[in-house]
Amino acid sequence: MYDFAYQKPSSLADAVKALSADPDAKALAGGMTLIPVLKQRLNKPSLLVDLAKLGLVGITVSGNTVAIAGMTTHGAVAADAGLKSKIPSLSEMASIIGDDAVRHRGTIGGSLANNDPAADYPAAVLALNATIKTDRRSIKGDDFFQGMFTTALEQGELITSVEFPAPEKGAYEKFRNPASRYAIVGVYVAKTPGGVRVAVTGAGQGGVFRHTAMEQALTTNFSPDAIAGISTPADGLNSDIHASAEYRAHLVGVMAKRAIARAF
Amino acid sequence: MEASVEDIEFKDGQFSVAGTDKSKTLTDISLAAYVPHNYPIEELEPGLDETSFYDPKNFTFPGGCHVAEVEIDKDTGVTEVVNFVAVDDVGRVINPMIVEGQVQGGVAQGIGQALLENAVYDDGGQLLSGSFMDYSVPRANDLPMITVGTEVTMCAHNPLGVKGCGEVGAIGSPPAVINAVIDALKDYGVRHIDMPATPQKLWSIIQSGTPRMAAE
Numbered sequence: 001m002y003d004f005a006y007q008k009p010s011s012l013a014d015a016v017k018a019l020s021a022d023p024d025a026k027a028l029a030g031g032m033t034l035i036p037v038l039k040q041r042l043n044k045p046s047l048l049v050d051l052a053k054l055g056l057v058g059i060t061v062s063g064n065t066v067a068i069a070g071m072t073t074h075g076a077v078a079a080d081a082g083l084k085s086k087i088p089s090l091s092e093m094a095s096i097i098g099d100d101a102v103r104h105r106g107t108i109g110g111s112l113a114n115n116d117p118a119a120d121y122p123a124a125v126l127a128l129n130a131t132i133k134t135d136r137r138s139i140k141g142d143d144f145f146q147g148m149f150t151t152a153l154e155q156g157e158l159i160t161s162v163e164f165p166a167p168e169k170g171a172y173e174k175f176r177n178p179a180s181r182y183a184i185v186g187v188y189v190a191k192t193p194g195g196v197r198v199a200v201t202g203a204g205q206g207g208v209f210r211h212t213a214m215e216q217a218l219t220t221n222f223s224p225d226a227i228a229g230i231s232t233p234a235d236g237l238n239s240d241i242h243a244s245a246e247y248r249a250h251l252v253g254v255m256a257k258r259a260i261a262r263a264f
Numbered sequence: 265m266e267a268s269v270e271d272i273e274f275k276d277g278q279f280s281v282a283g284t285d286k287s288k289t290l291t292d293i294s295l296a297a298y299v300p301h302n303y304p305i306e307e308l309e310p311g312l313d314e315t316s317f318y319d320p321k322n323f324t325f326p327g328g329c330h331v332a333e334v335e336i337d338k339d340t341g342v343t344e345v346v347n348f349v350a351v352d353d354v355g356r357v358i359n360p361m362i363v364e365g366q367v368q369g370g371v372a373q374g375i376g377q378a379l380l381e382n383a384v385y386d387d388g389g390q391l392l393s394g395s396f397m398d399y400s401v402p403r404a405n406d407l408p409m410i411t412v413g414t415e416v417t418m419c420a421h422n423p424l425g426v427k428g429c430g431e432v433g434a435i436g437s438p439p440a441v442i443n444a445v446i447d448a449l450k451d452y453g454v455r456h457i458d459m460p461a462t463p464q465k466l467w468s469i470i471q472s473g474t475p476r477m478a479a480e
Binding site for chain 2 (some may be wrong): 028177178179180182241242243244247250251256
């Protein structure tokens with residue numbers, strides 16, 4: 001680990017100010033990705049701004065919307081009864097991120113701001129048509145993810161909460177990397193008031209994406225059979241020692257069918 | 265004990281002086297040997313140890329039979345070991361709980377070797393599975409409940425009758441699992457699969473062949 005300065009501001013404005021002033025500063029949420037990266041000396045920030053004291057923790061259900069504050073851990077999301085009654089598929093998804101230790105440190109804001117192409121939350125945000133609230137604006141999920149490890153966030157911009165409208169039903173199916181437990185392919189299918197949405201994580205070289213061919217087929221017939229004839233092109237999909245692009249393309253179909261069959 | 269060496273008798277863990285009621289236990293002597301005060305350090309070096317070399321007449325050969333039952337998800341190629349029974353003859357079993365644990369641990373390693381653990385190198389010799397983010401060791405939920413049984417045939421080459429069980433779990437389990445996988449895929453014409461039988465490898469086999477009829 002290289003040396004870095006460390007701040008733990010107690011106001012959002014101070015955190016944003018510190019991060020905006022220094023292009024080499026980094027925000028520290030749960031640290032489940034950043035700390036290992038620092039330990040391997042793959043990143044050399046000048047300053048870490050710890051977001052733990054900003055009070056960005058908690059889950060609020062109002063009407064049909066669930067708002068999750070940015071620093072809420074996956075474990076807290078999985079355990080929240082209000083969220084579980086509104087969006088049980090999101091509750092379940094949070095309960096299978098990483099492992100116990102990761103779930104009790106990792107945060108929704110950290111996961112989304114990092115936009116790891118194999119992370120779970122990006123699939124939930126896209127499939128559920130969530131809105132990302134920052135210190136300065138609202139960003140639609142469809143506009144937020146801009147390629148692997150890249151988002152619409154500006155320098156110093158911090159996620160304060162994420163608003164999920166409750167779908168009629170949904171489910172997330174993940175084919176895990178057997179070692180890391182990241183998604184080799186994860187498919188979140190949701191039947192929302194605005195239509196069926198299918199989001200795929202883990203597979204695409206550019207990170208999470210929506211599967212529009214499946215969405216169209218499912219609009220008239222929300223059943224696994226409806227997508228039986230839809231194949232996913234392997235072009236543009238990731239390939240690694242665990243899964244080739246062709247295998248991933250196949251798994252997208254399998255996971256999607258299972259998610260549709262299990263949607264709740 | 266103020267006696268000459270010739271008068272000391274040793275019996276049942278006790279040193280006693282012949283013809284008297286003076287005695288010391290082996291424990292007393294051992295303690296005294298390591299406690300420097302009251303010790304005739306000019307005459308004797310502290311400590312009490314003895315070394316001997318035992319060369320058994322022959323090696324020991326544990327033997328056994330491992331049976332694995334697997335289920336393969338045709339859609340994904342994922343193998344699940346749903347049942348595993350290991351029966352080994354390790355000679356006289358001195359501590360049954362340790363034998364059971366040792367075999368279970370070995371079977372876990374063997375299942376890992378058969379299905380998960382993969383040292384992958386690229387063409388330049390670079391290890392691609394160099395961290396636990398990519399090198400997959402077996403975890404509890406990769407394993408079934410493992411039933412361990414023992415049969416006892418005393419080893420004739422040593423007085424204890426023991427054979428040892430250090431590696432029996434890890435030796436029997438990989439072929440048992442791989443043979444079960446090959447058996448499950450026999451309708452696809454599979455006769456050999458290199459370890460580890462990863463989901464992608466099995467999916468490729470399932471993809472490439474249509475099942476043959478059992479009668480063929």
